[in-house]
Amino acid sequence: MTTVPTIGILALQGDVREHARALESAGARTVRVRRPEELERIDGLVIPGGESTTMIKLAAVFDLLEPLRKRIEGGLPAYGSCAGMIMLADRIEDGVTGQQTIGGIDMTVRRNAFGRQVDSFESPVPMPEVGGAPFHAVFIRAPWVESVGDGVQVLGRAEGGPEVDRIVAVRQGRLMATAFHPELTGDHRVHHYFADLVRRATEEE
Ligand code: GLN
Numbered sequence: 001m002t003t004v005p006t007i008g009i010l011a012l013q014g015d016v017r018e019h020a021r022a023l024e025s026a027g028a029r030t031v032r033v034r035r036p037e038e039l040e041r042i043d044g045l046v047i048p049g050g051e052s053t054t055m056i057k058l059a060a061v062f063d064l065l066e067p068l069r070k071r072i073e074g075g076l077p078a079y080g081s082c083a084g085m086i087m088l089a090d091r092i093e094d095g096v097t098g099q100q101t102i103g104g105i106d107m108t109v110r111r112n113a114f115g116r117q118v119d120s121f122e123s124p125v126p127m128p129e130v131g132g133a134p135f136h137a138v139f140i141r142a143p144w145v146e147s148v149g150d151g152v153q154v155l156g157r158a159e160g161g162p163e164v165d166r167i168v169a170v171r172q173g174r175l176m177a178t179a180f181h182p183e184l185t186g187d188h189r190v191h192h193y194f195a196d197l198v199r200r201a202t203e204e205e
Helices: 015-023 052-061 065-073 082-086 190-205
Strands: 006-010 027-031 044-046 078-081 090-091 105-110 118-123 137-139 146-150 153-158 168-171 175-176
Touching: 006 015, 015 027, 015 190, 044 065, 044 190, 052 065, 052 082, 065 168, 078 082, 082 090, 082 105, 082 175, 105 168, 118 146, 153 175, 175 190
Parallel strands: 006 027, 006 044, 044 078, 078 175, 090 105
Antiparallel strands: 105 146, 118 137, 146 168, 153 168, 168 175
């Protein structure tokens, strides 16, 4: 029997609908998360792309910041794309003054890193761990991963675009992040990979 995991999408701001579609095609049930109690019913969480400065402010206003940190520390699987990657970083560069994150992944992420040179671009990103041909990755005012701690696995690097070889996809245990937006391209392999991770985590508990 395969379990159908319930994956929450942090729905404060950003491209929530696109993630819902991608996750459903990966066999998950989805719910929008805007209130702390909604975190209790989910097996995994997606933090969408959008604007991290706005999202973190809204998370504080909605009393979600500490509950999010607690759930993630407690082992809730989570996947962040673009602004979501910034939200999951333990450390950020080029944030606005005092910009906080939820944290969880032992990495330093540079906000708007590619965006200094160009606002958006596409690049092939091979992700052997996820499988198949290189991703046709779409980057929009995207961050890159400046450095990672020992426990972090690099899942992908940008092969094209303004700066090649930058780390743009990572995983640390049950947490993962991409600087690009797989939810926008109709290629749902990253969402499948995450849904499998969530399913396995659910079965372990
Ligand atoms: N530049 C945005 C930020 O700082 C991220 C952009 C995106 O999610 N497409 O949050």
